[in-house]
Amino acid sequence: MPLLKEEFDFIKDLVRQNTGIELESDKEYLVESRLTALVYKEGLSSIEHLLSRVKIEGTQSQIYRKVVESMLTTETYFFRDDxxxxxxxxxxxxxxxxxxxxxxxxxxxxxxxxxxxxxxxxxxxxxxxxxxxxxxxxxxxxxxxxxxxxxxxxxxxxxxxxxxxxxxxxxxxxxxxxxxxxxxxxxxxxxxxxxxxxxxxxxxxxxxxxxxxxxxxxxxxxxxxxxxxxxxxxxxxxxxxxxxxxxxxxxxxxxxxxxxxxxxxxxxxxxxxxx
Ligand SMILES: C[S@@+](CC[C@H](N)C(=O)[O-])C[C@H]1O[C@@H](n2cnc3c(N)ncnc32)[C@H](O)[C@@H]1O
Missing domain, CATH: 3.40.50.150 (Vaccinia Virus protein VP39)
Incomplete structure (x- = not known):
């Protein structure tokens, strides 16, 4: 699912405000693939549909939280680096x-x-x-x-x-x-x-x-x-x-x-x- 420039900019601001993480422009593909996965998981039709729900339902909504959390890198493992x-x-x-x-x-x-x-x-x-x-x-x-x-x-x-x-x-x-x-x-x-x-x-x-x-x-x-x-x-x-x-x-x-x-x-x- 292609990601428009204004959609990327919207996510970039949302992620900065909620996590402190600065998404560089070379992360567009990563953002696109993470949003696409969330679109499927939530049974929605497109990234546009997902982001319109985020805008309508607002910062306290489940969907807003899920978008923020989908942008976090969670890589970890037991006894990492020994x-x-x-x-x-x-x-x-x-x-x-x-x-x-x-x-x-x-x-x-x-x-x-x-x-x-x-x-x-x-x-x-x-x-x-x-x-x-x-x-x-x-x-x-x-x-x-x-x-x-x-x-x-x-x-x-x-x-x-x-x-x-x-x-x-x-x-x-x-x-x-x-x-x-x-x-x-x-x-x-x-x-x-x-x-x-x-x-x-x-x-x-x-x-x-x-x-x-x-x-x-x-x-x-x-x-x-x-x-x-x-x-x-x-x-x-x-x-x-x-x-x-x-x-x-x-x-x-x-x-x-x-x-x-x-x-x-x-x-x-x-x-x-x-x-
Ligand atoms: C790469 S994982 C590191 C996990 C573990 N500490 C390790 O080294 O294996 C980064 C974690 O930081 C969390 N994180 C990112 N931004 C955060 C923030 N502003 N406040 C609290 N946790 C945050 C993410 O949710 C994610 O679980």
């Missing part, structure tokens, strides 16, 4: 155990969590490697903009292809149960993660102050000033000795001098400089 999870297990949690031993509590925030594989990977590590945490109070709060992603994340149900990416046979056997042709994560791991909707550009972030932040593979979609806005917000809520993990192509360098990179195990995390 090394950040290795460092989380070998360095970060041991540090937390040592420094939070009096209070026995800490918070993890996994922002832009997509369909849940990332926070569930963290939960499996805590469950499998740190039995001493049974007597601690900790929260793994996972957020995303997309209600559709969050619904899938809460269900914790994954296709054979999704469980074949990064999980490993041991984790599959230990933490998942086969349901039809899919696999569902067990209630123990599921109950360790709290999912809620949050736009990274919301003025107020309704999450407990994190000791550890995973915000991976999302800054890449924003321009420099929006990245700075998000880093500034993280700084204002993160523990002063907290840990920030970004995607492998993302950094705070050149954006926010208050963070410094720590290189370990072929990966990097970021901490606030001591003042």
């Amino acid at each position: 090394n950040p999870f290795l460092v989380f297990r070998k360095n970060v949690i041991p540090y937390i155990l040592e420094t939070r031993g009096m209070l026995k509590s800490f918070n993890i925030w996994c922002g832009a969590c997509s369909t849940g594989q990332e926070p569930y990977s963290l939960a499996m590590i805590l469950n499998d490697h740190f039995p001493e945490l049974n007597s601690w109070r900790y929260r793994i709060v996972a957020t995303d903009l997309s209600l559709e992603n969050l619904e899938k994340a809460r269900a914790g149900r994954y296709s054979p292809l999704q469980v074949s990416r990064g999980l490993g046979a041991d984790n599959l056997a230990k933490h998942f149960e086969q349901k039809g042709s899919d696999w569902e994560i067990n209630d123990n791991i599921k109950s360790m993660v709290e999912f809620s909707q949050m736009n990274l550009f919301d003025a107020y972030w309704n999450i407990p102050g994190p000791d550890i932040v995973f915000l991976r593979n999302v800054l890449i979609y924003f321009d420099a000033s929006k990245k700075q806005e998000i880093l500034h917000h993280i700084k204002s809520i993160m523990a002063p000795d907290g840990f920030l993990f970004l995607g492998s192509c993302e950094t705070t360098i050149g954006l926010d001098p208050d963070f410094e990179p720590v290189y370990v195990e072929n990966t990097v995390y970021f901490r606030l400089k001591k003042t």
Whole structure:
């Protein structure tokens, strides 16, 4: 279904206003194919028909939300890039155990969590490697903009292809149960993660102050000033000795001098400089 220039411009504005993502003009084909898929899914006749419904029904409508969400890239998989999870297990949690031993509590925030594989990977590590945490109070709060992603994340149900990416046979056997042709994560791991909707550009972030932040593979979609806005917000809520993990192509360098990179195990995390 061909996409007209004014339709592309309409989507570009809608996506910028609702997600902060800047669609470049070379994304026309991507927009066209995502809108075409939505047209079929909703049983509509054309992109024109879809966009006229968006305009008539307005910003609070289901169809508006579905168009916004259809433009989001949701790519994710279990233990993505391995090394950040290795460092989380070998360095970060041991540090937390040592420094939070009096209070026995800490918070993890996994922002832009997509369909849940990332926070569930963290939960499996805590469950499998740190039995001493049974007597601690900790929260793994996972957020995303997309209600559709969050619904899938809460269900914790994954296709054979999704469980074949990064999980490993041991984790599959230990933490998942086969349901039809899919696999569902067990209630123990599921109950360790709290999912809620949050736009990274919301003025107020309704999450407990994190000791550890995973915000991976999302800054890449924003321009420099929006990245700075998000880093500034993280700084204002993160523990002063907290840990920030970004995607492998993302950094705070050149954006926010208050963070410094720590290189370990072929990966990097970021901490606030001591003042
Ligand atoms: C590529 S996925 C990354 C998933 C996961 N963090 C990972 O690294 O595997 C990007 C996610 O960012 C979310 N996202 C995009 N813009 C957002 C925004 N403004 N606020 C919150 N989430 C957003 C999308 O819905 C999508 O689930």
